[in-house]
Amino acid sequence: EVQLVESGGGLVQPGRSLRLSCTASGFTFGDYAMSWVRQAPGKGLEWVGFIRSKAYGGTTEYAASVKGRFTISRDDSKSIAYLQMNSLKTEDTAVYYCTRVRAGATSFDIWGQGTMVTVSS
Amino acid sequence: EIVLTQSPGTLSLSPGERATLSCRASQSVSSSYLAWYQQKPGQAPRLLIYGASSRATGIPDRFSGSGSGTDFTLTISRLEPEDFAVYYCQQYGSSSWTFGQGTKVEIK
Numbered sequence: 546e547v548q549l550v551e552s553g554g555g556l557v558q559p560g561r562s563l564r565l566s567c568t569a570s571g572f573t574f575g576d577y578a579m580s581w582v583r584q585a586p587g588k589g590l591e592w593v594g595f596i597r598s599k600a601y602g603g604t605t606e607y608a609a610s611v612k613g614r615f616t617i618s619r620d621d622s623k624s625i626a627y628l629q630m631n632s633l634k635t636e637d638t639a640v641y642y643c644t645r646v647r648a649g650a651t652s653f654d655i656w657g658q659g660t661m662v663t664v665s666s
Numbered sequence: 667e668i669v670l671t672q673s674p675g676t677l678s679l680s681p682g683e684r685a686t687l688s689c690r691a692s693q694s695v696s697s698s699y700l701a702w703y704q705q706k707p708g709q710a711p712r713l714l715i716y717g718a719s720s721r722a723t724g725i726p727d728r729f730s731g732s733g734s735g736t737d738f739t740l741t742i743s744r745l746e747p748e749d750f751a752v753y754y755c756q757q758y759g760s761s762s763w764t765f766g767q768g769t770k771v772e773i774k
Contacts, residue, residue, distance in 0.1 A: 589766075589767050589768045590705075590711065590756075590768075591765065592762065592763040592764065592765065595763075606762060609667075647713070649698070651701060651716050652713055652756065652758070653713060654713050654716075656710040656711055656712070656713075657710065658710055
């Protein structure tokens, strides 16, 4: 079964850091770009960033709201994608979803169940 | 950045009725990069439509997508009880994605 499982969420103070993990199974992880999407409580979906597959350089892109604070990386040997979040703000409070980017970069065809990040003092 | 505006915000319909959801882009979007998602309370979103009109794996044929340029539509031909949810459109361009604000389809 194709599956993504996020972990690492929790309560963190403003200005601190947190790292989320996304463990993939059921497909060849290294063949796909991976993306993170977040959803603040009661709000809509916001794209956070993505990492290309190694075949396309493994480079990253980010939304303006997180650029310079968040970093996405991947470990293809472990089938894990990471979201390192630094200098967290209260407005980063959200459910964070890991997603698989469908071939052709058109859409997100597999989603994890999400992990909640709460930034509060 | 391309802004996607969905309408209406809420659609109140009865099971068996037809639902028509609109997604308008602030500038032209390649049809290849327009997608629709369904999200039910407490669940992750699910891909319904990609490439503006192609159904994702396992999606029933009562869901259909159409449109081009700046105007796209998701149609649910006959609403089933499990179709009452929030629907988001999404576009990809310039190495980034944006989502519409969502349309809630609720039971009338």
